[in-house]
Amino acid sequence: MIKAIDETRIENTRSNGSSNLEILTAAAECFMEQGFHATSIDDVARRLGATKGRIYHYYSSKTDLFFDVHREGMARLFNAVKPAMKGEGDGVTRLGRMLKNHALAMMESLAFETVVVQGVHMHRLGATTPAQRRTLDELMIIRDEFETLFKIVAYEAAEDGSLASRDISITVKTILGAINWLAIWYRPRPDETEVDREILAAKIVETILSGLRRRE
Amino acid sequence: MIKAIDETRIENTRSNGSSNLEILTAAAECFMEQGFHATSIDDVARRLGATKGRIYHYYSSKTDLFFDVHREGMARLFNAVKPAMKGEGDGVTRLGRMLKNHALAMMESLAFETVVVQGVHMHRLGATTPAQRRTLDELMIIRDEFETLFKIVAYEAAEDGSLASRDISITVKTILGAINWLAIWYRPRPDETEVDREILAAKIVETILSGLRRRE
DNA sequence: GTCTATATGCTGATAGAC
DNA sequence: GTCTATCAGCATATAGAC
Numbered sequence: 001m002i003k004a005i006d007e008t009r010i011e012n013t014r015s016n017g018s019s020n021l022e023i024l025t026a027a028a029e030c031f032m033e034q035g036f037h038a039t040s041i042d043d044v045a046r047r048l049g050a051t052k053g054r055i056y057h058y059y060s061s062k063t064d065l066f067f068d069v070h071r072e073g074m075a076r077l078f079n080a081v082k083p084a085m086k087g088e089g090d091g092v093t094r095l096g097r098m099l100k101n102h103a104l105a106m107m108e109s110l111a112f113e114t115v116v117v118q119g120v121h122m123h124r125l126g127a128t129t130p131a132q133r134r135t136l137d138e139l140m141i142i143r144d145e146f147e148t149l150f151k152i153v154a155y156e157a158a159e160d161g162s163l164a165s166r167d168i169s170i171t172v173k174t175i176l177g178a179i180n181w182l183a184i185w186y187r188p189r190p191d192e193t194e195v196d197r198e199i200l201a202a203k204i205v206e207t208i209l210s211g212l213r214r215r216e
Numbered sequence: 217m218i219k220a221i222d223e224t225r226i227e228n229t230r231s232n233g234s235s236n237l238e239i240l241t242a243a244a245e246c247f248m249e250q251g252f253h254a255t256s257i258d259d260v261a262r263r264l265g266a267t268k269g270r271i272y273h274y275y276s277s278k279t280d281l282f283f284d285v286h287r288e289g290m291a292r293l294f295n296a297v298k299p300a301m302k303g304e305g306d307g308v309t310r311l312g313r314m315l316k317n318h319a320l321a322m323m324e325s326l327a328f329e330t331v332v333v334q335g336v337h338m339h340r341l342g343a344t345t346p347a348q349r350r351t352l353d354e355l356m357i358i359r360d361e362f363e364t365l366f367k368i369v370a371y372e373a374a375e376d377g378s379l380a381s382r383d384i385s386i387t388v389k390t391i392l393g394a395i396n397w398l399a400i401w402y403r404p405r406p407d408e409t410e411v412d413r414e415i416l417a418a419k420i421v422e423t424i425l426s427g428l429r430r431r432e
Numbered sequence: 433g434t435c436t437a438t439a440t441g442c443t444g445a446t447a448g449a450c
Numbered sequence: 451g452t453c454t455a456t457c458a459g460c461a462t463a464t465a466g467a468c
Contacts, residue, residue: 035251035252035253035337035338037251037252037253040460040462041462042461042462050435051434051435051436052435052462052463053435053436054433054434056462056463057434058433060463061463062461092428092430095428096428120400121400157428161430162430163428163429164426164427164428164429165419165428167419170416170419170420171428173397174394175394175423175428176397177393177395177397177398177400177401178390178393180397181390181392181393181394184393185393200386203381203383203386206381207381207386207387207390207427210380210427210429211380211423211424211425211427211428212308212312212373212379212380212391212424212425213308213378213379213380213425214379214380215380215431256442256443257443257444257445258444266453267453267454268444268445268453269452269453269454270451270452272444272446273452277444277445278443278444
């Protein structure tokens, strides 16, 4: 089921045959720095060293461009987290791997994932046309599927006895919040390495898995 | 020090002698539902059952209005969290009380606190005039002071041995993220009571303090 | 496939009546 | 203190040249 959705994404993202990753990346960076509404198409074009004619050739509206950035961001999260669901360890151990990969993806694709966070926020907003509203609903379904990945493993963790909590839904929302908040405060340092990010991700996951209170 | 900042806020918020809580609340709700840029002054006026003449009589720009909503939101967080710093219990116990009050304030003043989250996000954005940039910087200092409240108690918890983690800064950012994420997903149900919110807050705090992994 | 030029509409902000 | 009327600027989107 998840796989089917993932394939749908790729279809949508690349419906014209070319990926336009250059445009998507420039747009993601603008949206990250200024937000959706404050970003003009001219801003994105300027970042590309082009004019808006190029952008409107591929995307029929700014909203559609935003949605495609969102789709790409979700795709990267799925690609990071899904492989960590299976494998060795009890449920909580696997949850920890998923969270770590989620955190690393947030850092490595910060611009795209910041847009995803904005998109979730935008959910309640009045998306203009019915077609756009439909697309936004579809993106939120994908978002829910992502949350479901964590719920599935959390249920497995509850069954194998490794999970302390009983309220899976609230627990998952809480821990995803801790990770997603990276989009607000994390900014890479100039000299930052992959190892630095691994250490940061490990610390965050350790805090989530073990809690604040020291165990005797 | 914190107290001084709090008083500064009250001065700024009520510099004209009247509190204008009606305008602030209407603005907060619009900003929550549509975001800062997508909200027009006419939207806020419409929600008030008035026209924008009324708003511009008190606020010289939309940005100033946003900042005052942000200030009010921060003030409510301080008022909720500061009393919980002192009192009985070890450091982690007091941290738990602070987090619970924080979560309750998020739910009870959802519109204002959603604006605070937006403001933090907006920090990197290009605020237009130098005066506005100065105000935004000032708001971020208040935000940092808020985070510092948690760091102070976290240090105390490290010293009394109740805190497991050693990296205070990352730990605090992680747990505040878990709480702040409420602004994204929490929406009150029609029949919701104070008790419901207490239960939700308690569950979230329990997850943060004890962690996911069951203790033997 | 990308550019220039332009139409069109919206919104922040102001001026002045009441 | 609030309203009506209005201006000025900006940003989305389109049309058509190259």
